[in-house]
Amino acid sequence: MSTYDVIVIGAGPVGENAADYAHRGGLSVALVEAELVGGECSYWACVPSKALLRTGHAVAALRRLPGTKAEFDPAAVFARRDAFTGRGAAVQDAGQVEWAEGAGITVIRGHARLAGEKTVTVDDGPTLSARHAVVVATGSVPVRPPIPxxxxxxxxxxxxxTSAQSAPARLGVLGGGVVGCEMAQAFQRLGSQVTLLHRGERLLANAEPFAGERVAAGLRADGVDVRLGQGVDAVAPHPEGIALTVGDEAVVVDRLLVATGRRPASDDVGVETVGLEPGTALATDDSGLVQGVPGEWLYAAGDVTGRAPLTHQGKYAARITGAAIAARAAGHPIDTSPFGEHAATADHRAVPQVVFTDPEVAAVGLTEEKARAAGIAVRVVDLPIAVSGSALHADGYDGAARIVVDTEREVIVGATFVGPDVAELLHSATVAVVGEVPLGRLWHAVPAFPTISEVWLRLLEAYRS
Known part of the structure; x- marks a missing residue:
């Protein structure tokens, strides 16, 4: 049996961060990975999807300016995606392994499972024992709907x-969430004829309603056949591809992308050996301690907790978890007060997210609906993004902005921007929400001219009027 201070199961960005911060605290760490070090985000999710989207977005942006012509070669887009994901390299994750080992972390290959308190078994590998903590950072897996x-x-x-080497002639996309919307647009611009089917009445159901409406309009402008309120009733092989039964209609596609959500990946991690139910989220406190397991030794971070299933949010929680483990191991005080050193408070009130469609959606904090449901007295300010910076950015720039203000405290509790390249507005909104910056103070944060961020001035003027 090999013994370490900390064992981390799952070497995606979340596991890497938990391992790194625990090791920075003076602890020996083993990082166990069944696939590739770097995880889902690096090879199959965030990085390759954005690589597939970026060229089409850049070309569309150029076409919004007079006197420019732009085309692109889809094969070059796929090749660029491969360069980012290391596809074709002798060892695809060699750079990530080199980083981990250079940081003093032991990397172990194999499928890891809990086997009781502070014990982890590894397929085709050693049995591991942890002196202080085991961290589960196994992410999430796709949900497949029960369609006949x-x-x-x-x-x-x-x-x-995200791994495709070419665009199918006809692509069906089932689901109107982030993955469905992004991949529908990416493949439409790469040459597919895309049909997006979504049982809901609007895309991006967790966002402000106007965000989904504007993304739907953007997809349709690109030629995507967006069908809201329509799902797939049955699927069957077809001589020309795959037949989808949609009400009374048969839609034939060459490929069908199922993008109907994800769930925590806790099925085959051995959580039953410590009294937890496989296949469910591992509920944690804000320091990452898994609830229902005595002894303060089992932690979890990232998608597997069900808290805020986003890479950046998982990395944030992992940094806090790693630091909390190191502090507890050293006998130091733990600060789990709101926004304390060992509390992932932002998971509850200030989660930022970008949907990298064209138009982009950038949002943080509470929507109007969620704020009112939480009992907050709010005032909502809605404005078009129509400032000098946006006019210069693109002819016919069309964007929208919303802030949700807690009128009792006069602080922003939520913000949403929709339009070309609004992702770069998001961190200022996140700082305003996390910092609970009073609007009277925010009035003195002067946006540079001429930038799209001038919309902040217009939003505050509208609130003060």
Whole structure:
């Protein structure tokens, strides 16, 4: 049996951060990974999906300026994606392994499972024992809906879409969340004819309603056949591809991307050996301690907790978890007060997210609906993004902004921007929400001219009027 201070199961960005921060605190750490060090985000999610989107977005941006012509070669886009994901390299994750080992972390290959208190077994590897903590950072897995016939055909999951080497002539996309919207636009611009089917009445159901409406309009402008309020009733093989039964209509596609959500990946991690239910989220406190397991030794971070399933938010929680483990091991005080050193408070009130469609959606904090449901007295300010900076950015720039203000405290509790390149507005909004900056103070944060961030001045003027 090999013994370490900390064992981290899962070497995606979340596991890497938990391992790094625990090691910085003076602890020996083993990082166990069944696939590639770097995880889902690096090879099958965030990085390749944005690589597939970026060229099409850049070309569309150029076409919004007079006197420019722009085209692109889809094959070059796929090749650029491969360069980012290391596809074709002798060892695809060699750079990530080199980083971990250079940081003093022991990397172990194999599928890890809990085997009781502070014990982890590894397929084709050693049994590991932890002196202080085990961290589960296994992420999430796609959910496949129970549609008749779906198991009779070969469908794409998100990994298949981001790993594709060419665009199918006809692509069906099932689901109107972030993955469905982003991949629908990416493949439409790469040459597919895309049909997006979503049972809900609007895309991006967790965002402000106007965000989904504007993304739907952007997809349709690109030629995507967006069908809201329509799902797939049955799936069957077809001589020309895959037949989708949509009400009374048969839609034939060459590939079907199922993008109907994800769930915590806790099925095969051995959580039953410590009294937890496999296949469910590992509920944690704000320091990452898993609830329902005595002894303060089992931690979790990232998607597997079900808290805020986003890479950046998981990395944030992992940094806090790693630091909390190191502090407890050293006998130091733990600060779990709101926004304390060992409390992932932002998971509850200030989660930022970007949807990298065209138009982009950038949002942080509470929507109007969620703020009112929480009992907050709010005033909502809505404005078009129509400032000198946006006019110079693109002819016919079309964007919208909303802030949700707690009128009792006069602080912003939520903000949403929709439009070309609004992602760069998001961190200022995140700082305002996390810092609970009073609007009277925010009035003195002067936006530079001529930038799209001038919309902040217009929003505050509208609130003060």
């Amino acid at each position: 016939g779906i198991d009779q055909v070969e469908v794409w999951g998100s990994r298949d879409a």
